[in-house]
Amino acid sequence: MPELPEVEITRRNLRRWLAGGTVTRSFDRRLVGRRVVGVGRRGKWLRIELDGRLLFSHLGMTGKWLKRGTGEPRLRWERARLDVTDGMEAWSTRFVDLRRFGQLIVACEDIEAWTSLGPDPLLDGLDASGLARALGRRRRAIKEALMDQSIVAGIGNIMATEALWRARVDPRARTDALSGSQLRAVARAVTATIERSLKAGAKAEMEYVHDAGARNPFRIYRRAGQRCPRCGAVLLRVVIAGRGTAYCPSCQRPGATT
DNA sequence: AACGGAACCTGAAAGC
DNA sequence: TGCTTTCAGGTTCCGT
Numbered sequence: 001m002p003e004l005p006e007v008e009i010t011r012r013n014l015r016r017w018l019a020g021g022t023v024t025r026s027f028d029r030r031l032v033g034r035r036v037v038g039v040g041r042r043g044k045w046l047r048i049e050l051d052g053r054l055l056f057s058h059l060g061m062t063g064k065w066l067k068r069g070t071g072e073p074r075l076r077w078e079r080a081r082l083d084v085t086d087g088m089e090a091w092s093t094r095f096v097d098l099r100r101f102g103q104l105i106v107a108c109e110d111i112e113a114w115t116s117l118g119p120d121p122l123l124d125g126l127d128a129s130g131l132a133r134a135l136g137r138r139r140r141a142i143k144e145a146l147m148d149q150s151i152v153a154g155i156g157n158i159m160a161t162e163a164l165w166r167a168r169v170d171p172r173a174r175t176d177a178l179s180g181s182q183l184r185a186v187a188r189a190v191t192a193t194i195e196r197s198l199k200a201g202a203k204a205e206m207e208y209v210h211d212a213g214a215r216n217p218f219r220i221y222r223r224a225g226q227r228c229p230r231c232g233a234v235l236l237r238v239v240i241a242g243r244g245t246a247y248c249p250s251c252q253r254p255g256a257t258t
Numbered sequence: 259a260a261c262g263g264a265a266c267c268t269g270a271a272a273g274c
Numbered sequence: 275t276g277c278t279t280t281c282a283g284g285t286t287c288c289g290t
Contacts, residue, residue: 003284061283061285077268100266101266101284140260158283209283
């Protein structure tokens with residue numbers, strides 16, 4: 001269930017585990033014998049660069065990359081593995097994915113899912129004018145627009161919910177109704193929310209909020225019925241683009257115009 | 259073109 | 275206890 005922060009943490013882990021190593025065993029024969037040059041990310045996509053090949057990885061809802069010993073047995077829900085050696089040591093990375101929405105794609109050049117992404121808030125930055133340009137003159141709800149990967153890359157249901165609360169903007173507000181100051185607030189809030197999550201989540205074994213036993217580290221995500229941490233009003237729930245959305249009816253404002 | 263809903267898949271938690 | 279319903283941090287397709 002990862003969004004940009006978890007995917008970025010996964011990228012850093014994979015870079016540590018793989019970069020400079022040579023693949024000794026893989027789910028795909030075309031990767032065996034190749035050296036890993038580096039690991040990149042745009043939005044929610046990972047791009048593992050090897051000599052002469054690219055491996056794209058999307059985590060879907062439940063995908064995780066984990067580091068294990070080469071001799072360790074197949075993990076529960078393991079779908080793929082990539083073993084490497086640096087000449088001295090050997091180890092294994094495993095891709096586990098309970099719900100199987102994740103993707104692994106071997107390619108020789110960049111795939112469309114990668115090249116068609118909108119600006120990535122961490123790599124490209126995000127300001128009000130960039131956001132306004134990306135939104136264009138569409139009129140859909142701001143939350144739906146933020147989750148569109150061609151508008152901004154890497155935002156999912158949680159980052160959108162949290163960022164709009166931080167920006168004090170109603171998630172149902174139409175994009176063409178937002179004022180300049182609301183756009184600035186949203187752009188700042190998206191970046192701040194991602195950075196907060198990034199700091200909180202850096203671990204070798206990612207834990208997602210819906211994992212059994214996991215705590216909810218977010219301010220309002222999945223907290224409808226509880227009180228707004230800012231103004232104390234009771235948070236409500238609404239469905240936008242098919243996704244559950246908590247919001248504060250008191251301090252999150254609709255667009256400036258209607 | 260746009261929008262809601264279903265689909266893909268496997269569970270956990272809540273409700274009865 | 276056990277059965278049913280709802281929900282889940284993603285993306286895509288399909289019908290209206």
